[in-house]
Amino acid sequence: MSLRYAILGFLTHQPYSGYDIKRGFDSSVRHFWSADQAAIYRTLADLEAEQLVEHERVAQQTRPDRKLYHITPAGVAELDAWLVSPAAAVVRREPLLLKLFFTHRLGAQGLSAVLDAELSAVDAELAEFKTILGSIEHDRAAMLQQLPNADAVDGYRQALVGPLITLTNGVRLGVAYRDWLRGLKQAQEQGTLTDTAMLAELHRYCDAL
Amino acid sequence: MSLRYAILGFLTHQPYSGYDIKRGFDSSVRHFWSADQAAIYRTLADLEAEQLVEHERVAQQTRPDRKLYHITPAGVAELDAWLVSPAAAVVRREPLLLKLFFTHRLGAQGLSAVLDAELSAVDAELAEFKTILGSIEHDRAAMLQQLPNADAVDGYRQALVGPLITLTNGVRLGVAYRDWLRGLKQAQEQGTLTDTAMLAELHRYCDAL
DNA sequence: GTCGTATATATGACATGTCCTATATTCGGT
């Protein structure tokens, strides 16, 4: 139910079409927020029915018309209210952890395969973060050159902080996840994937809390 | 769609009622898998229609009858096939990161409040993990005394590895998440929550990959 | 004595999200 707010947030930057928003999601918040194309168009329609956004039709010569949505003052108020509202408890559902919970049925080979597949996925994700960082820096350098005055530069740099915060989260949690997977893999190879060894490791972490 | 397998996995230990399964979820896998009560009963009915589980009615004197479900060989086969199947890409949706993505609209006070609320939540979660660890060790000590033979002990200890693995994941990722939040809070207090500082920090992490 | 909680299962209504498809045009590849 936060898709509404994700869209409203994007529209505070500038007016976008549904298609733009879908691309924006895929390129900037994909690692913590994904959105289906159909859901975006339907949510835009809902938001417009509530007068939180409005659209104007923009005709194009070769492409289909775009519906360019912009946020209304009521929409801004709605977004700001959500931003400071207490976060609802997040429902986590991680199929991989579910599989590992039943490790005793998985067998050594199965476990090995699952861990390797997951390690590849994390490595790919971390590599992607590196790419995103590169493109942010590239864009930033261009913008800092291009922007007309100090105020515009300030605004741009402030708008950059949020994306950088979430990217840091992705990198740090990704690294922690990768290290955890590597630890499991190593334990399995050394034959120390036993209850006693795991309990000892857990104590090393928990006692330090 | 993995609720099916979560239930099948539980039923490999011993027969359970829907009510038992709900309690089992809430007490052991809540931090990475939550399930609605209605969903559990409906899924059990679906699984039975597919002959992956069967039930027998157990009459009770004071309480309502229980429907005690047990897994069938076909159910075991289905579970084992899922365990080794490649994991579907996980869809992440984290409202907190979405809020932080729009930090520029949140303001210093709003950000501070959001970070504090989240830090409390993580601390509570980590404390809960500590409690879970304690109760696992308590149960384990009792079981190791009580179990009749070495085979039973072995089986029990092997079944413990999965839960311990997922608990380790919770603790390590929880600690990483808490450290990230603390870093943000500190940066905000020191006035270093800027694009340049964040970029520098990101490089420290990314360049080491 | 009444209220809430635990045990135990189940359904209706609803919210949310995903998949597939339709429409229409242009551009690039094989």
Add this chain to the structure above:
DNA sequence: ACCGAATATAGGACATGTCATATATACGAC
């Protein structure tokens, strides 16, 4: 010449999950 991808919006069908509520009984708290 045809096929797929990109641009752009949208709806039907379906999957999945959640909320509230119903039923029935017993036990402890206030």
